[in-house]
Amino acid sequence: FKDTTEAAVAGVESIVECCITSGTVKRLIYTASVVASSPLKEDGEGFKDQLDESCWTSHGVAFAYSTDHLMAYASSKTASEKELLRYNGAIEIVSLALGLVGGGTLLSTMPGSVNVLVSQVTNNKAVYNTLRFLEELLGKVPILHVEDVCDAHIFCLEKPSINGRFLCATAYLSSAEIASHYRMIFPDIQIPDEFVEKLDRKIVWGSTKLKDAGFEFKCDVKTILEDGINLGLKLGELELPSSQI
Numbered sequence: 001f002k003d004t005t006e007a008a009v010a011g012v013e014s015i016v017e018c019c020i021t022s023g024t025v026k027r028l029i030y031t032a033s034v035v036a037s038s039p040l041k042e043d044g045e046g047f048k049d050q051l052d053e054s055c056w057t058s059h060g061v062a063f064a065y066s067t068d069h070l071m072a073y074a075s076s077k078t079a080s081e082k083e084l085l086r087y088n089g090a091i092e093i094v095s096l097a098l099g100l101v102g103g104g105t106l107l108s109t110m111p112g113s114v115n116v117l118v119s120q121v122t123n124n125k126a127v128y129n130t131l132r133f134l135e136e137l138l139g140k141v142p143i144l145h146v147e148d149v150c151d152a153h154i155f156c157l158e159k160p161s162i163n164g165r166f167l168c169a170t171a172y173l174s175s176a177e178i179a180s181h182y183r184m185i186f187p188d189i190q191i192p193d194e195f196v197e198k199l200d201r202k203i204v205w206g207s208t209k210l211k212d213a214g215f216e217f218k219c220d221v222k223t224i225l226e227d228g229i230n231l232g233l234k235l236g237e238l239e240l241p242s243s244q245i
Helices: 004-022 068-085 112-117 125-138 146-158 175-185 221-235
Strands: 027-033 092-098 100-102 141-145 164-168 171-173
Touching (some): 004 068, 027 068, 027 146, 068 125, 068 164, 092 146, 100 146, 100 221, 141 221, 171 221, 175 221
Parallel strands (some): 092 164, 100 141
């Protein structure tokens, strides 16, 4: 393969065609990423009014905090999801495009997504740049708890009939709003100004498809962020003032 995008598309094709050929697979549930759903206008000048399932990440649009690695990731996620949905009808295809996932883990290390979500608290500039990349790509940052991720997959598995693309997130926040939530949950947290960039963006979350199908998110913003911090404390990845522990 010449690049990760070509490899990702070929992988999707192989899996879907095997499912169809088997004759026993009714529905394929695909874990996609919201990085394939950028509401950036095609000329890169500003955002659409809302982020919803009609949004797709355009190829070749440059913006702040983008790197070759991150753009290659977004490109592969976009191309592979589009290829997957092309098969909808041959079998039921469900694509769950997840926001940035927070919460706990059974692993002995912090998941990358949680590291990104707590980067303002850990003051990790390199990882914080990934949070800002998501914000520049998506307008704001869609977030959800890993427990809701699991529940959403089970919901789509058990639903008598469901197909299509579904964006999956509990909240749609600016990075400054995320920092504000951390400060409210843990008042002694010190987040330097360089990790809080206040942007005045009017774009809103416009996706209701998953909720309209009957799914209910159970974890709110406080739980998502608090569980990420508590995970970092448990694993020794971060420290807070003693009054906050």
